[in-house]
Amino acid sequence: MAVNTEAYQTVKQELDAKQVTLVAVSKTKPVEDIVELYDSGHRDFGENYVQELVDKQAALPKDIRWHFIGHLQSNKVKYIAPFVQLIHGVDSLKLLKEINKEAGKNNRIIDVLLQVHIAQEETKFGLNEEELNLIIQEFENLKMTNVRVCGLMGMASFSDDLEKVRSEFRYLKMLFNKSADKFTIHPSPFTILSMGMSGDYKVAVEEGSTMVRIGSLLFGARNSSK
Template identity: 60%
Template structure:
């Protein structure tokens, strides 16, 4: 067995059964993705649209591609006909664009709303007021080509595990609140939080989807 498939197997064994592992393959060659695919893995995440479309073209068609990076509205059209899940929906304008483009290709696209939970300013994401505006809007009810299936968040990059824990807890609390309310086009079943450095903490706090790159593929290629 290869190093990549060994890492994958070890990781999967350590995760709860209900937790989806998104193998983050950004900057890695298609051959690495193929190795993980041949070991039985189907969920892969990319940060950049260009890299995502390139790999999707080269690699097997049953791969479930996750767009996990910041997505610009003018790039949506390049991924709508194949993307499995868009993690980083951080504005209502972006959601509307995804719906419009999905309609053109006759698809319903699953999306996660990205919340700003970190104390760093550099992270993208919605605040609570923006989230409420989206969920309670008449427009959302009329969007037939998207489905909001959960939330995504990135914790602060810090050694302070208590802070990271607090940030994950705040996202889980929000997730539960929405899950227990009644919104059209919203079906809260995915909480995407946790990366290579903090996924264990994220799982303890209720994550059921983790985005892991370096722990599978080794450190990132620059």
């Protein structure tokens, strides 16, 4: 299935009206599909795999804003540091330090989000509230100059129980508000709350999301071979 342009226009208009950024999740999708959405005016695309992102970035227009939304290993940061727009899934101080180091090598400041574990599923990555507070404190103490913490990211439980999903998003929004108050030294624009995907983005927006990551609604079901 190629891009569902009708669904894209509907979702984009809905999100634009609420000043929510749409990240089109293009992982496992061919370059042709990304070009089709690009030609519709879209610029924010999200990828989960480092090599796939590197290959696509080389092949596609340079004004695309690439978001890395997967679990990022420290030893892979160097490959995306020259161009990545936003790294969504920072879940350790070690990773934050590595991003700062590689950003410095590329004379860049890289924007990141801290990933919080809000789902009742052990398979999801992320920080708990105590770990989140510690990483913010350490970030302030270390005064990293090539990385900006711009907000939080979280994934709700994969569930049909939307009230359960809503409560998880509500909890993340509470942490987001508390975390924003803790940044006293670094002038980070702590304004991004990345939560919500194809199946739950409407609930996420209702609970305060400023950025959603949508793939299957726009591109169809993902290629399960990847």
